[in-house]
Amino acid sequence: MLTERQLMILKAIIRLFTESGQPVGSKKLMAELPVHVSSATIRNDMADLESVGLIEKTHSSSGRVPSMQGYRYYLDHLMQPATLNPVDVATVQQSFGQHYHKIDEIVSQSANILSNLTSYTAITLGPGVAEVRLTGFRLVPLGNHQVMAIIVTSAGTVDNQVFTIPQAISGDELEKAIRLINDQLVGLPLTVVSQKLKTDVPVLLAHYMASPTGFLDIFDDVLKKASQERLYVGGQMNLLNFSEFDDVTQLKSLYNMINQSDDLAKLLNLSPEGANSKVQVRLGAEMANDLLKHYSLMTVNYDVGEHGQGVIALLGPTSMPYSRMIGLLDLFREELAKKLIDYYANLDDD
Amino acid sequence: MLTERQLMILKAIIRLFTESGQPVGSKKLMAELPVHVSSATIRNDMADLESVGLIEKTHSSSGRVPSMQGYRYYLDHLMQPATLNPVDVATVQQSFGQHYHKIDEIVSQSANILSNLTSYTAITLGPGVAEVRLTGFRLVPLGNHQVMAIIVTSAGTVDNQVFTIPQAISGDELEKAIRLINDQLVGLPLTVVSQKLKTDVPVLLAHYMASPTGFLDIFDDVLKKASQERLYVGGQMNLLNFSEFDDVTQLKSLYNMINQSDDLAKLLNLSPEGANSKVQVRLGAEMANDLLKHYSLMTVNYDVGEHGQGVIALLGPTSMPYSRMIGLLDLFREELAKKLIDYYANLDDD
DNA sequence: TTTAGCACTTGATTATAACGAGTGCTAATT
DNA sequence: AATTAGCACTCGTTATAATCAAGTGCTAAA
Structure with missing residues (x-):
């Protein structure tokens, strides 16, 4: 069984690795942990975490990196409910503040805003499409x-x-x-x-x-x-930000997949829990698709009442700052729905 | 004034540099030139070519690379009329052999075929659009x-x-x-x-x-x-094949430009000579747009009689095998026009 | 005019050493 | 029993120098 402190260490490793992109060692952890314990103690704890498969070494004397299972455990049990960043909130609301002429403009703009805000690739599906039969x-x-x-x-x-x-x-x-x-x-x-x-x-x-x-x-x-026609992708080129450069072929395949609406629709597969489900995170290895092995896909449904629901998704590296991202997606879910409901209301005015 | 042999050397440098991507030295040239002269002689000739600005060194003791003016001179005076590669011809004709349901399918497919064939980025403009006022x-x-x-x-x-x-x-x-x-x-x-x-x-x-x-x-x-709606881009991701990787920002800007139809339309600016103009080549520095500095844009009009004309374009590095590319574009101009005329004819049958 | 020969330049490659960040383990401490 | 200091060891990274290879310009001879 894992101790409280070990979980704290796992959490810190995930946070630091996401921030720096570098494997995390015991010294760095010592400086970052809220409680003071020696690096030796941390090393012992890390050995335990490694033995249950939650973290890994990149080579025999390197720092630790979260494993796939580590992320999964973190997402399922450890992650704090998102803390909303006020700057993000302001940005989103301002971006949505403009006037739009068409529904699709709003939906596609969402993908653009979201991708800009995150530097990842965003995908939005217009309302109603997800469950239209x-x-x-x-x-x-x-x-x-x-x-x-x-x-x-x-x-x-x-x-x-x-x-x-x-x-x-x-x-x-x-x-x-x-x-x-x-x-x-x-x-x-x-x-x-x-x-x-x-x-x-x-x-x-x-x-x-x-x-x-x-x-x-x-x-x-x-x-x-x-x-x-109602599936929009924003920030395709952000793939370059979070992909390994060495395999151009693979990058191209991924790009093609993203721009092929059939494949994309397959990925966005409406989440089973319907309208008010939480943000879902699927890690690369969990998605069957080999191209996505090193990526992570977050999806959430948004609800426009009688006009159906849609999907907002975010494709990024496995090591995303999930807490912030989940906050953002929740915010988008809300703002996009609000904006669309507004839009439909104005339509009915005429 | 330049001698016959010096021009031959310029031509060889352009060919070899395009094939290998490496600066070309006097020894290599000696082996490749049809006439036998010593490497020393070639060096002297190269010094002359450099003094008039047609070739350059990348550093004091490197081989030579064609300069912008060198390419321009080559394109205007030296390049052989294209020699059509039978494999290419077959590929194109086979690709066009399918049955298409809509005009735009044919036009956009052209961009895809052309980009596949060349590994560059292809752009096609549907017929009629170019000169519609x-x-x-x-x-x-x-x-x-x-x-x-x-x-x-x-x-x-x-x-x-x-x-x-x-x-x-x-x-x-x-x-x-x-x-x-x-x-x-x-x-x-x-x-x-x-x-x-x-x-x-x-x-x-x-x-x-x-x-x-x-x-x-x-x-x-x-x-x-x-x-x-009638502007199609094929092989955007081929940008990765022929771009420097080091500047991701620039790559993204270029991508955005290519996918922004306004900017793109600006580039394709109908060639002044109308329907049967030759293939035009514009080298990066000649295009004002800073993003295109290291690229080259080839354009050609195609003519569908009463249904107007369109544009086929190819974006690649400055060092493209122009001879083959011009042959390909000429072939495409012809085949695409043929296919479209066919299509219009079938429509009229109904 | 052309060419052989040679000194010189320069980026690329390779080898070697030194460094640094990190680990596991042992023995002492709390 | 849990924690910690200490230390030998591992291994990727960085730095330095040495060597190599490809190429040039120039001089003097053919």
């Missing part, structure tokens, strides 16, 4: 190599798009494909649909048609029209 | 803090957008502002209008209204709607 899908052959795809969402929106397709597809094939899609996808949130479209559906569809690719492209396209 | 501008107060901005273009398109504005602006002020804008901007290409909106107009407008900013935003917004 697919309620219907139609594919209407118009003859002359043209097909109209129509999708209906639970938000009541209807999007359509006309496509020209290379080979005529038989009405029979279309019929089956449509039924399959309706069976498999209707009722699911658009984000999930978009995701399944890449994984399950192609396999199933392969039974009915030779090359389902063209078909899927069409579907994907109109789906994008209904959802993707 | 502003033919009319109206601003209609609708009461209730709302204003409709309408812009009419020489292509016959009418775009409109409704805005809510903070303080009511007096009709008188509006009147004057509209007149000013009509006087100053009507008749100019949209790209130029967008540019002037950042420079000249704010100054002029300041005479009539206290804070022209909000006003300009509106105008800018609807202008974007009419033009920006």
Whole structure:
């Protein structure tokens, strides 16, 4: 079992490592800890913390660095409820003070403000999108190599798009494909649909048609029209601030992923607890995606009442100052919702 | 005056430096030159080339590197007409072989293909946009803090957008502002209008209204709607391939510029010679913009007959293999035009 | 004009030593 | 039993010097 002091040490290590980026040694800790104990004692405690896997050495005689499990433990049990920085509050409120013409302006601006404030990469999803579900899908052959795809969402929106397709597809094939899609996808949130479209559906569809690719492209396209347009990324280039420079290829892949709304939607997967869930932190190793191994993703839902809810997310290094970040995200959750509710209210005035 | 051999040496230096990225010395040149002369002779010739400013040393005992003027001279007088690489031709034609649903898909794909093929950053402007001019501008107060901005273009398109504005602006002020804008901007290409909106107009407008900013935003917004949407960038992240890593700030600024359509439009400034102009190369120092100092921008127009023309551009380091790049751009100019003409033809079939 | 030869310059590479921050362990202290 | 001082040891980092390699300019001969 861990002692009070050992936990205090873990906390200090995490704080100091986040501030300096350097491994933390026993001397430095001695100077920083509120209680006075000798460096030898701290070393003993650190040995214990290491033996349970909460901290690590970078080499045999180096200071300690928090491990993945160390961060997880910190996030789950140790972290103080955020202490809001008044400068940040002022900045955010001032940034939101402007007048906006469109909803999307507000949402995308949020991503920009947040990324500026943090020097990380921010992602925002417009309200309503997170839990909008697919309620219907139609594919209407118009003859002359043209097909109209129509999708209906639970938000009541209807999007359509006309496509020209290379080979005529038989009405029979279309019929089956449509039924399959309706069976498999209707009722699911658009984000999930978009995701399944890449994984399950192609396999199933392969039974009915030779090359389902063209078909899927069409579907994907109109789906994008209904959802993707409301996904915003701010500060992509901040990746450069918190990434290792040595592997340009990996950096490029990450960048591509971030700008590919399908992949991104997959990440933002609405948090299960609904509207008033707390800020979620997912550490790299917990996310399956190899590209994110050394990063950390924080997400939080915001709630605009009848207009649905959206997501605010922050992508940064594993060693973020979580306390401040959580405070910021909570602040944003509130301010963005307020601003949007305001906006909707003004609309109704007309 | 420069001798035949000296020019041959300049050419070889440019080629070798582009291939290796290293300063070129007299021994290396001796091995590469078609005629046999001693390294001492080459050294003498290089001294001459340096004295007229076509090449430079990086330090007192280093090999030579082409200077800005060296590149300019090479481009204007020395470069061979491009020799088309059959592999490139095949790749391009295959990439264009797919079926596309929308014009913009074709245009944006072009940017992607071109950037992949070159490892540089490619920019494409959809057809018609380059020489579309502003033919009319109206601003209609609708009461209730709302204003409709309408812009009419020489292509016959009418775009409109409704805005809510903070303080009511007096009709008188509006009147004057509209007149000013009509006087100053009507008749100019949209790209130029967008540019002037950042420079000249704010100054002029300041005479009539206290804070022209909000006003300009509106105008800018609807202008974007009419033009920006057709500007595509491919391979932004390729910047990482050909940029110095040491200055992250500068890299970010460049990235922002590339993704800000106003700035970008300014760069692509339709080439004066119209439809069938040759590929233009502008070297960093020639572009005024400090961020581009170490880069080079190649542009070429493509022509889609009655549907207007567009621009293809390539941003890379100063030391690009220009011969191949010019060949590629010429190829793209042709293939993209062909594909678009095809597309328009199919549309008319319906 | 061209070329061989040579002294000289300079950045890059390598080797070596010295340094510094840190650890674990032992023995003494509280 | 917990804490601490002391010390030998590890290992990455920094500093210094030595060597190397690629290149130049210049002089004198061909």
